[in-house]
Amino acid sequence: MTPLAALLAQRIAATGPISLADYMADCLMHPKYGYYATRDPFGVSGDFTTAPEISQMFGELIGLCLAQAWIDQGMPSPIILAEIGPGRGTLMADALRATKGVAGFHAALTVHFIETSATLRKRQAEAVPNATWHDSIETLPQGPFYLIANEFFDALPIRQFTRDAEGWREHMVGVEGDTLLMGLSAPAPIAMLEDRLADTKAGDIVEYCPALPSIVGEISARIEAHGGAALIIDYGDWRSLGNTLQALQDHAPANPLANPGQADLTAHVDFEAIAKAATSFTRVTTQGVFLERLGITARAQALAKGLTDAALEAHIQAHWRLTHPDAMGALFKVIGLFPKNGTPPAGLEI
Ligand SMILES: C[S@@+](CC[C@H](N)C(=O)[O-])C[C@H]1O[C@@H](n2cnc3c(N)ncnc32)[C@H](O)[C@@H]1O
Numbered sequence: 001m002t003p004l005a006a007l008l009a010q011r012i013a014a015t016g017p018i019s020l021a022d023y024m025a026d027c028l029m030h031p032k033y034g035y036y037a038t039r040d041p042f043g044v045s046g047d048f049t050t051a052p053e054i055s056q057m058f059g060e061l062i063g064l065c066l067a068q069a070w071i072d073q074g075m076p077s078p079i080i081l082a083e084i085g086p087g088r089g090t091l092m093a094d095a096l097r098a099t100k101g102v103a104g105f106h107a108a109l110t111v112h113f114i115e116t117s118a119t120l121r122k123r124q125a126e127a128v129p130n131a132t133w134h135d136s137i138e139t140l141p142q143g144p145f146y147l148i149a150n151e152f153f154d155a156l157p158i159r160q161f162t163r164d165a166e167g168w169r170e171h172m173v174g175v176e177g178d179t180l181l182m183g184l185s186a187p188a189p190i191a192m193l194e195d196r197l198a199d200t201k202a203g204d205i206v207e208y209c210p211a212l213p214s215i216v217g218e219i220s221a222r223i224e225a226h227g228g229a230a231l232i233i234d235y236g237d238w239r240s241l242g243n244t245l246q247a248l249q250d251h252a253p254a255n256p257l258a259n260p261g262q263a264d265l266t267a268h269v270d271f272e273a274i275a276k277a278a279t280s281f282t283r284v285t286t287q288g289v290f291l292e293r294l295g296i297t298a299r300a301q302a303l304a305k306g307l308t309d310a311a312l313e314a315h316i317q318a319h320w321r322l323t324h325p326d327a328m329g330a331l332f333k334v335i336g337l338f339p340k341n342g343t344p345p346a347g348l349e350i
Contacts, residue, residue, distance in 0.1 A: 001178060004033035004261035009175045017172035017183060020245070021210055024157035024265050029116055033261040036117040036155075042088055047248045047264050050151050051233070051287075051328065052091035055318035057303070058150075061294040061347075062231060063095025066146045067102040069229040069338070069345045076144040076227060077108035084114040084137060084215075085152030089127030095148070096128065112140050137218050145228035147219055153274070154234050154266040156215075158207045160243065161190060163200050168193055173257065180257045200241070207240040207267055216277035220337050223280045229345045230337040233287060236269030237333070244268035271333055280337045283348040288329025290347040291322055 001009075004026060012018060028035050041047045051058040070079065083092050092111060099105050111131040115121050121133055134140055160171040167187035174183045196206050219230050236244075247256040249263040256265055275282045285293075300319040307315050321327040336348040 002033070002259050002261050004030055005180060005259070006178070007033070008173070008260060009178050009180060012173065012175040012180075017174040017185075019159050020171050020173060020182075021157035021159045023173040023260070027260045027263075027265050028155060028157070030261060034117075035261055035264055036120065038119065038261070040088065040119060040123055041264055047250060050087060051322055051332075052094060052150065053088070054321055055315070056094045057296055057299050057319070058291070058322060059091035059094025060098035060299065061291060061296060062091065062148055062150075062233075063098045064102075065231065065294055065346045066095070066148070066229060067099045067105050070105060070108070070144075070146060071102070072343055073144070073227050073229075073339075075104055075108065077104070078110065079108050079144040079146060079228070080112055080140060081109040081146050082112040082114065082137075082140060083148045083150075085149060085155060086113045086115055086124050087120060087151075089113070089124035089131075091148060091150055092124075092131070093127040109146075114140070137215060140222075142222070142226060144226045145219070145222040145230075147228070147230040149230070149232045149234075151234055153209070153212065153215075153232065153269040154236065155264075156209050156211045158209045158245070158267045160245065161193060161206050161208070163196075163204045163206070164202050168206075180260070182257065199239075204241065205243045207244060207270065209267070209270065209273065212270075212273055213277040216274050216337075217279065220278040220280035223337055223339055227339055227342070229339075229342075231345065232274060232335045232337070233332060234269040235328075235331045235333075236271055238270075238284070239272045240268070240270040269333075271335055274335050278337050281340050281342070281344070282335055282337055283344045284333055284335045285348055286325075286330050287332035287334055288323040288325060290334040291329075293347040293349070296323060 031037055042053050113124055113131045114134045114137050161168040164187050168190045169184040169187050172183050172185050173180055244267045245256055247254040247263040247265050254263045271284055304315055323329045336345045338344055
């Protein structure tokens with residue numbers, strides 16, 4: 001039993017079952033035993049790999065896309081370049097290197113990271129020493145706002161509901177002896193799921209991310225007030241349906257209740273929920289299409305010229321993983337947020 005499992009079992013025995021969102025929040029962010037609070041989970045020695053860790057091309061193209069949005073918006077200065085959930089800071093380091101030659105861009109920007117994990121803040125400081133860190137997006141300074149969120153929203157806790165004849169039953173984490181197990185609450189009407197009565201039937205599972213509307217609302221309010229753009233990239237689809245909760249430990253699927261605090265817990269992102277919560281304009285496409293439109297193949301060919309043997313093979317494989325529909329190209333989507341009177345960021349034109 002993990003130390004966090006013991007704590008949770010005690011708490012549930014004393015006060016009753018907790019929602020899946022409360023369980024996930026402790027598993028991921030408990031200050032002492034939470035998954036992100038205690039480790040750097042990326043790379044070969046960690047539990048998973050993200051796009052910026054696969055290839056420098058990812059961060060480079062995202063940086064250039066935001067720099068182009070800044071040019072299209074008349075090169076405002078000063079601006080805020082922010083990343084929420086920056087992991088190891090690799091994406092931002094690649095974005096900054098790629099945009100060095102964009103006249104005036106670096107002089108205009110300050111880098112802000114929104115990160116709750118003290119362990120990962122240390123890694124990020126090694127990659128981008130001049131950043132400023134925040135616990136939440138609200139404390140960022142006001143001004144033209146350019147934001148990146150890659151695989152951030154999938155790490156936010158979700159609630160899960162199963163529809164039945166009498167309403168929605170919420171998935172709750174309970175305890176039997178010292179084993180955590182999943183149960184269902186009594187059925188009840190759920191106001192925020194009213195609009196899902198039309199397209200679901202008894203037995204369907206729907207997920208809801210409680211933190212999403214306020215975070216997206218804050219991002220889009222800043223873009224509407226001051227100009228800017230946001231690129232949110234993640235795996236998921238348009239409108240939540242079905243159980244997408246997954247646990248990953250040592251690059252392998254695990255039981256989400258088995259080792260709380262020691263496995264990564266994620267859920268697919270509902271891109272319709274992002275579009276609905278945004279007060280700015282939005283545009284969605286797949287990661288593969290987005291990266292191809294930004295010129296990843298030309299960039300890959302240029303980088304390939306300096307490579308041979310195993311390094312060249314790895315580079316070709318990285319290009320495939322980022323873009324191919326059988327890898328990340330179709331499962332991952334990109335949603336761009338941009339001002340109502342503005343043009344969509346590059347790569348999201350149609
Ligand atoms: C899956 S990682 C993605 C990392 C990075 N964007 C990448 O692509 O490699 C999720 C990141 O979000 C951070 N995070 C999770 N919940 C957060 C929250 N509520 N506020 C800020 N950061 C959070 C984690 O510590 C981690 O840096």
